Structure formats: structure tokens, C-alpha cells
Amino acid sequence: MDALRIRPSSKPLTGKVRISGAKNAALPILCATLLSDGASHLRNVPRLRDIETTAALLRFLGRDVRVDAPEVHVAAGSQVKPEAPYELVKQMRASVLVLGPLVARFGRAKVSLPGGCAIGARPIDQHLKGLEAMGCTIRLERGYVMAEGPNGGGRLKGAEVVFDIPTVTGTENLMMAAALAKGRTTLVNCAREPEVEELGRILNKMGAEVNGAGTDVMHIVGTDRGELAPFDHAIIPDRIEAGTYMVAAAMIEGGDVLVEGAELSDLEALAMKMRAAGVEITSEGHNIRVKRTGPLRGVNVTTAPHPGFPTDMQAQFLALMSMAKGESVITETIFENRFMHVPELQRMGASVALRGNTAVVQGVNRLYGAAVMATDLRASASLVIAGIVADDETEVRRIYHLDRGYERIEEKLHGLGVDVERVKGAEA
Ligand code: EPU
DSSP states (O other), X not given: OOEEEEXXXXXXXXXXXXXXXXXXXXXXXXXXXXXXXXXXXXXXXXXXXXXXXXXXXXXXXXXXXXXXXXXEEEEOOSOOOOEEOHHHHTTOGGGGGGHHHHHHHHSEEEEEOOOOBTTBOOOOHHHHHHHHHTTOEEEEETTEEEEEOHHHHOOOBOOEEEOSSOOHHHHHHHHHHHTTSXXXXXXXSOOOOHHHHHHHHHHHHTTOEEEOBTBSEEEEEOOTTSSOOOOEEEOXXXXXXXXXXXXXXXXXXXXXXXXXXXXXXXXXXXXHHHHHTTOEEEEETTEEEEEOOSOOBOOOEEBOSTTSBOGGGHHHHHHHHTTSBSEXXXXXXXXXXXXTHHHHHHHTTOEEEEETTEEEEEOOXXXXXXXXXXXXXXXXXXXXXXXXXXXXXXXXXXXXXXXXXOTTHHHHHHHTTOEEEEETTOOO
């Protein structure tokens, strides 16, 4: 398994880093191609393992997919088999995003239940509840969701769905289902993430009628044509990748980095907390400038659905706080097991006390280099960030997690002055 080896450098991070397309926008958009038989063209798609996994799933479903990142072409291919097998779904939970489009388009779908993952149980009850409200019959059988449209595979019907909690992929699944349903669907308590808004834009480009994407109430009128039109679209920049480089830039005093192609408006909660910690954050057109001119102060953070502080930035921010003056209290409210980075950061000398869903961090003056590993994507990113300031070499192992979500991370960090290399086949 590959590892990232990061050597200590007292030099602050400087220069520019260009942000890739958003993984969590590209995944639902790829699944939305199932709603059309025409040839769709996606641009600014990141070169990531999760994109390859989704392409493999779409091919299994009978689509003709050509990935030539940053471009992806999807065409109809052979006849669709509306079935997503465990072998593919277990590699990536977001595979559940084919459920809505498949049952809306083909009247039935058999999709493996994703199961738990490193950060929590992550149920899909809200996705299923919404589909049932639209007339679907759902059966859970041998680890699979068997979904069937009304009257043995008919067209879904518009419905009013109130989510118990805002769910990103749940909202996206129902948006895609509603785009082909008969009549009007109202979704209440929707996730408001920019990636949800982006899917709304795509569905509208495809000829659907989606209003309110990016707010907590959405109205969708399904088309009577049976399918949507193909599209050509450039994916929005990845706000979490941008946030990760913002935090990395702030790790060493004197850091001055331009994060290129990122929208500060999508990262306000992170920017506010970084400013409170003493970091200068400014918007320069479609770029974000991060400057650290003085010491870091500890600040408290509680994760929340967008526009709150993103759970996907919690691990990286905790690494930053481990070097800040004073205490910071970090509370995770979205996933129940998202502190897997803490024991590894503790091995590097961070002072963190875990109490349930809260981490109390006391800033230290130095972190020590060590061999570390993490079991999820963002936790791995936090270990890389900690490695930037560690006093000796840090080896972050099992970086296949990083490769799921960060395009060419070692190249991008190297461009900012970090001494980092990928070691092929390092010890697992
Ligand atoms: N939840 C339920 N029932 C459901 C759906 C969700 O109880 O039917 C709960 C979850 O267990 C969690 C909360 O609702 O406690 C929110 O989960 P959500 O459904 O919003 O998460 P997701 O859609 O599975 C997406 C991102 C994640 C990101 C979360 C939260 C994609 C492909 N994934 O997951 O991204 O952490 O939203 O913002 O969009 C990552 O990129 O590293 C990542 C994990």
C-alpha cells in the first residue's frame, strides 16, 4: 500500500494551489446521467478513485463511460440492468445515489445497502422513506434494497417529503427521482450544501423543473417525457479540498498561499473560525488568499449541516488547533465516529481529550514525526497537515483513502514548498 512521506521543513507554505472539481458534486451528477439516454459531457472532473468507482458502476448498469479526467463522457451503451451489486457499493457509499434515478427511470432497482463505514453507521432510511412517499414499494432482502414503482414498476408520483434530518445524498436521490415523477414534489428540510445546489442546476439544464435547490425547501415538477436531455457541464470547485489547503497554509507562521479557483462564499464558516484563530483570509476574485502572520489562538468549533462548519473539515481543523495557543473544544454533531484521527495525532504529541462527541484540544508547541494511518479520507488529510509541522519525518500510511478524495495531493503540497513524496508499496 502506498504511503506519503513528509519531511520537516521550517519554511512556511507559500505560492499557489489550484483546486480541482468537487468530488461530492461530480458523484451525483454522474448518477444523474442515468436519467437520459443521450451523450453527456462532464468537465472539471477530479482524477480520483471515487470517480473511477462510479464509472465502473455506471458501466455495470449498461452505460458507456469514458473517463479522461478532467473530462468524462457518458452515453447510453447497452440495455440498462438496474442493479448495483455489493462489490461496487461497498467501495463507496455514494453508490446509493443510483437508487433514485434507476427506480424513477426504469420502474425498479436493486441496490446493495451500503452498510456502515469508518465514520459512523450512516443509515439510508430518509432516502427510502422519501421513495416510499413517491409510491415505491421497498423491500430489504439479503443486504439489498429492492425498490419497485407503483403497480409493479410504474411511474413514481410527486409527493411531499419532510426529511427528519437534512441529508446530502438523501436530498440528491429524491431530487433525481422527482425529476421524472408524475406531478409536483416538495422536499422540506433539505440539505443546503453547494453540491446539492449544483445538482439542481444540472437537472434544470437537463430540462427538469427544480426550484429552491440550495435552500431548505425545494419544489420539483417531474417531466412527462420519460427521460431528461443530456448535458455538458463543468463541475464546481471542491470546497473541502480548498478548505484543506487553507488549513495547511496556516500551519506555519509566515504562510501565504493563494488557493486558486475556490469560492469563499462556500467556505464562510471555516473562514470565520480561521480568522478567529488569527489567520487572515481574503477573497481575491475566484481565489482565496490565506496568510498567517502571527500566533494561532484556540477556538471552539461545532460541526453542522451547511452553511454551518462542515464535518468534512473537522479533522483538518483539529490538526490546526493542536498547535494553537490555549484550548479549543471541537464538537462533532453529524457523524458519531469521526474522531479516528485523534489517537494518531496523540501519537504525534497532540494533547487531545475525547469525551463522547467532543474533543478538547490543548495546543502544544511541537508535534513529533511518526508513522501514522487513518481509516477515512478527511482523517488522513489531517495527519498530512500535522506532518507539515512535525519535527521529524511523518509517514502517513493507507493513503488509498486520500486518493479517494484529493487529486495529486503530493504534487499540490510540493508546489507550496512541502517536502513530500509518495512511497510505493510501503508497509501497511
Ligand atoms: N442520516 C440518517 N438517515 C439517512 C441519511 C443520513 O440518519 O437516511 C444521517 C447520517 O447518519 C448523518 C447525517 O444524517 O448523521 C448526515 O448525513 P448525510 O446523509 O448528509 O451524509 P451523506 O450524504 O452520506 C455527504 C458527503 C459526505 C459528508 C456528508 C455530510 C457525499 C458523496 N458525501 O454524505 O462526504 O461528510 O454529506 O456533509 O456527498 C467526504 O467527502 O469525506 C464525505 C464523507
